[in-house]
Amino acid sequence: MKPADILIALMVAIIWGLAFVASRIALDEFSPELMTAMRFSIAAVPCLFIPRPKVAWSLLIAISLTLFLGQFLSQAYGIAHGVPVGLTSVVVQSQALFTIGFAALVFGERPTPAQTLGIVIAAIGLLMICGTVGYDFSVGAFAVLMIAPICFAVGNLLLRGARGAPMFDLFAWLCLTAAVPLFALALVVNGPVPTFQSLVHMSLTGLICLLVIGAISTSIAYWLWGRLLRDYPAAQVVPFALLVPFVGSAASSIVFGERFGPLRLAGMLTVIGGIAVMVLVKRPQPLAKIA
16 A cells, blocks of 8 residues: 555544544533534535436445444443443444454355454454443443444445445435434424524534544544445555544443443453454355256
């Protein structure tokens, strides 16, 4: 990779890690539904100037409901209900485990031995983390959070059907497709008046956090990441995503004073180690067709 592109990959990983902290701050003012709706509304502004990519509405909606709505709403819910930001950033990255597993089930892509080892390691790490649930946050909050990596993985696989679509245009319209039902959900769950008051009485801090997670983390960072994946093999780009949970955990430790017990910290490091094994190996080969 060119040095400039390496810096871009590092910058994207840092932005995504810090976005977890910005989300936590924003959730002091907004409900999970409203914050996520605002995130995608801001990121969808380019739709005013760019045409919808030539992707079927059914596929566009399916990708949006999983990769964006499902993933980020469950993240926001988990953080709002006490799941530490650093832990959340690790759990979300476990999507690599589910992506490889679902690809094997749906597309017949056989994981390599190294990937299988990575899956086992990451699964052990998640089980270690599960052993710490119930002390500082509820089992229910963690269960909802686990929806995030699953939706992330499903969205990754659905995204294959949109190959060839301009990356920036596609993600902008995915954001718009997610924002509409999220606003409807916010109105139903929180009520029209509280939703309106939250927006009217938004603080400067809340606005800055929304701009960070909407314009910078969602719109710009995803576009830059997509360009890197377009220009380089995934094996060169994806490992930079391993920095996200480290940045998220370090930033949350500094900003919120988060500390992790030995079992939880060991589980987090085990998950990251398993993910590293999974992404630093060759792509799985399709299963041979049986005549």
